[in-house]
Amino acid sequence: MTKLTFIAHDGTHFDVDAENGSTVMENAIRNAVPGIEAECGGACACATCHVYVDDAWTAEVGEPEAMEEDMLDFAYDVQPNSRLSCQIKVRDALDGLVVRVPERQG
Amino acid sequence: MTGTISTDVLIVGAGPVGLFAVFELGLLDLKCHLIDILDKPGGQCAELYPEKPIYDIPGWPSISAQGLVDKLLEQVAPFKPDFTYNRMVSSLEKLEDGGFRVITDENEVFEAKVVVIAAGGGSFQPKRPPIPGIEPYEGKSVFYSVRRMEDFRGQDLVIVGGGDSALDWTLNLQPVAKSITLVHRRPEFRAAPDSVNKMYAMQEAKQLEFRVGQVTGLAGTDGQLSSATIKGGPDGDVEVPCTRMLPFFGLTMKLGPIAEWGLNLHENLIPVDTEKFQTSVPGIFAVGDINWYPGKLKLILSGFHEVALMAQAAKRVISPGERIVFQYTTSSTSLQKKLGVSG
Numbered sequence: 001m002t003k004l005t006f007i008a009h010d011g012t013h014f015d016v017d018a019e020n021g022s023t024v025m026e027n028a029i030r031n032a033v034p035g036i037e038a039e040c041g042g043a044c045a046c047a048t049c050h051v052y053v054d055d056a057w058t059a060e061v062g063e064p065e066a067m068e069e070d071m072l073d074f075a076y077d078v079q080p081n082s083r084l085s086c087q088i089k090v091r092d093a094l095d096g097l098v099v100r101v102p103e104r105q106g
Numbered sequence: 107m108t109g110t111i112s113t114d115v116l117i118v119g120a121g122p123v124g125l126f127a128v129f130e131l132g133l134l135d136l137k138c139h140l141i142d143i144l145d146k147p148g149g150q151c152a153e154l155y156p157e158k159p160i161y162d163i164p165g166w167p168s169i170s171a172q173g174l175v176d177k178l179l180e181q182v183a184p185f186k187p188d189f190t191y192n193r194m195v196s197s198l199e200k201l202e203d204g205g206f207r208v209i210t211d212e213n214e215v216f217e218a219k220v221v222v223i224a225a226g227g228g229s230f231q232p233k234r235p236p237i238p239g240i241e242p243y244e245g246k247s248v249f250y251s252v253r254r255m256e257d258f259r260g261q262d263l264v265i266v267g268g269g270d271s272a273l274d275w276t277l278n279l280q281p282v283a284k285s286i287t288l289v290h291r292r293p294e295f296r297a298a299p300d301s302v303n304k305m306y307a308m309q310e311a312k313q314l315e316f317r318v319g320q321v322t323g324l325a326g327t328d329g330q331l332s333s334a335t336i337k338g339g340p341d342g343d344v345e346v347p348c349t350r351m352l353p354f355f356g357l358t359m360k361l362g363p364i365a366e367w368g369l370n371l372h373e374n375l376i377p378v379d380t381e382k383f384q385t386s387v388p389g390i391f392a393v394g395d396i397n398w399y400p401g402k403l404k405l406i407l408s409g410f411h412e413v414a415l416m417a418q419a420a421k422r423v424i425s426p427g428e429r430i431v432f433q434y435t436t437s438s439t440s441l442q443k444k445l446g447v448s449g
Contacts, residue, residue, distance in 0.1 A: 039227075039358075045154040046358075070296045073268050074356050076236030078291055078320065104236070 002090050005098045006033045006051075018090040024099060025049040025086035035101035042086040044068055048105040049085040050075040054098035061088055061097070076104050109215075113139040113188070114424060116208055116218035118195050118364070121149025123394030123409030124224035125178040130417035131222075132185030133433075133441055136424065139188040139218070141195055141210065143229040148175035150226055153357070164407060174406075184446045190214065194229050196363045204389065204423075220420045223376060223385070223392040224409075227359035235266060235353040237321050246329035248351045252279070260284050262347040264334050266321055267354030273297035275352055276314065277304055286314040287346045289321055289336055317344065324348070361396075372398045382419030383412045389423050391416045 001017040004027055008014065012034075018027040028036040028049070040046035044067055053061045058081050064072065068087045072078050085099065115131050117124045120142035128138045146152055151160075151171035159168045166174070193210040198221065201207055208216045232250035234240060240248060252258070252275055263283040265276050268290040274297075276288045288305065295302045308314050322343075323335035334348040361374050369376055370386040375398035378385055385392050393416055394409035402408070421430055435441045442448070 040154060043155040043158055066294075069292070069294065070268075073291060073296070074233060 002092060002095045002097075004090065004094070005096075006031075006036075007098065007100045008034050009101050009103050020090050020092065022090050023086050024051070024088040024090060024097070025084070027090065028085060028101075033101065035105065036085060037105045038086060044071055044084060044087055047071045047074040047084060050078075050102055050105055051083055051085045051099040052079055052102065053081045053083055053088075054100065055081065057094070057097050057099075060093055075102075077102060110207075110217050111139065111188075111214065112217045113137055114218065115139070115220045115222055115420060116141065116206070116216050117222045117224055118208075119149060119224040119226055119394070119396075120144075120147040120189060120191075121224060121226045121394065122151055122174060122178055122406050123226070123413060124149070124222070125175070125182055126410050127222055127224060127393060127413040127417065128182040128185050128187045129178075130413045131420060132182065132187075133435070133444060134417055134421040134430070135444070136220075136417070136421065137187075138185065139190065139216065141190045141193050141208075141216070143192065143194045143231075145191045147179060147189065147191075148172065150359075151175050153230060160406070162405065162407060184444065194362060198367045198390075200387075200389075206389065219389070219424045221390045222413075222416065222420070223364060223390065223396055224394045224413075225361075225364060226395045228361040228364075228374075228396070229359065230357040231360050231362070232353075233355040233358040235321070235355045237324060237353070239324055240353075242329050243324060243326060243331050243351070247326065247331040247349060248324075248353065250353065252352065255279060255282055258283050258350055261350040263287070264289060264321070264346060264348040264351045265354070266290070266351065268292070268295040268297060269354055269356070270297045270301065271354040272352075273301040273305055275354075277301060277308070280308060280314055283350075285347065287334075287336075287348070288314060288316045289319060289334075290316070291318065291320050291338065293318055315346075317346070319344070321351075321353075324351075381415065383416040384419060391420060 004016050004018045006014040014033045016027050016031045025038050037048035039048045068084050114136040115138045117140040120140040156172035196211045197209045199207045205219045206221050258279050259282045262285045264287045266289045309316050317339050319336040319339035321334050322337040326332045331348050333345050336344045376392040378392050378397045380399050383391050393412040395404045
């Protein structure tokens with residue numbers, strides 16, 4: 001199991017055990033992390049699972065692909081460390097990953 | 107206004123479930139007319155994820171969403187359904203003969219014996235951009251589409267977005283507007299490269315201004331914009347003159363006017379029974395993602411099951427007292443005749 005931490009907009013921490021191969025978004029939904037809507041169910045078609053990757057993790061998580069960049073155009077307050085959590089796959093190297101949930105989704 | 111269009115069944119929503127309803131109703135000799143807010147059939151499958159494979163359609167280990175829509179269209183073709191696209195249903199009233207009159211946002215009038223709501227997640231509507239305090243300006247100086255280019259003549263226009271709508275309107279409105287500022291959060295665009303090149307050429311010629319950044323604030327009075335604040339570009343926060351704004355932030359789904367039809371609702375979904383999939387108003391049915399009942403799963407395959415049972419109930423509403431003979435398409439020559447296949 002890989003440990004992930006979601007920090008909600010109000011500062012609440014959600015520590016979850018995630019299965020490798022699942023997406024960060026799925027783990028947020030399964031654990032009822034507030035502020036992740038995932039309207040489209042993970043099709044990279046809605047930009048409502050937007051998160052900010054903790055600065056310590058941006059290099060390991062990597063950059064969004066072109067399709068995800070396109071969808072990020074629709075997100076609220078996009079920062080250089082913005083990602084759509086449905087496009088981040090959990091793997092061993094992400095053990096301890098911290099992501100922050102934005103104030104709102106779109 | 108055109109004349110009234112009459113049909114047996116009016117289906118609101120031409121997604122996969124609305125399309126398969128045509129098939130099940132067609133086998134029972136009911137003629138269908140579908141209305142959809144998109145400009146094409148297929149609903150979310152066609153609009154949101156046409157190329158994504160779907161793995162839980164029985165008999166299809168994998169089929170692309172658009173592939174499924176194409177197959178459904180082929181399957182319902184023998185029943186010659188009518189389609190009206192680019193329309194939202196706005197009002198519904200019950201007629202004395204038991205049928206319904208439905209009017210669209212363009213004032214077309216439909217009369218149907220039965221109404222089937224297959225509206226999925228609701229109607230696709232322009233997404234409100236994430237700009238605080240935008241609401242009072244909407245419809246007065248912030249618009250989500252261009253109905254008449256003249257409305258933008260002589261205006262300081264700010265267009266926000268990086269897709270084809272944003273770029274096309276930037277190019278088309280440039281000769282009309284007093285000034286145009288195109289705002290996009292990054293220098294890469296989703297729009298066609300040709301439009302992007304044209305835009306950059308116009309910027310070179312000082313015919314418009316392209317700014318990288320996000321609109322974070324609006325100023326104006328009584329719904330009339332005067333300026334917009336753009337953040338995130340190389341110049342820091344910039345205020346640009348803005349008397350009209352056109353944000354193009356894609357589409358989202360909303361239940362829309364159906365919420366005002368007097369049906370019982372459950373968290374923006376329409377409760378139905380699981381025998382007929384009928385709403386709280388007899389003669390109005392709801393199928394697919396828009397309905398709710400205990401155990402509901404938002405799956406396309408569940409929607410297919412729902413329309414098969416709904417069709418039986420709709421037939422009983424339209425032809426009370428008529429005996430419905432249950433038949434299989436594999437063996438019934440009368441069904442095969444309707445499908446246009448030789449038995």
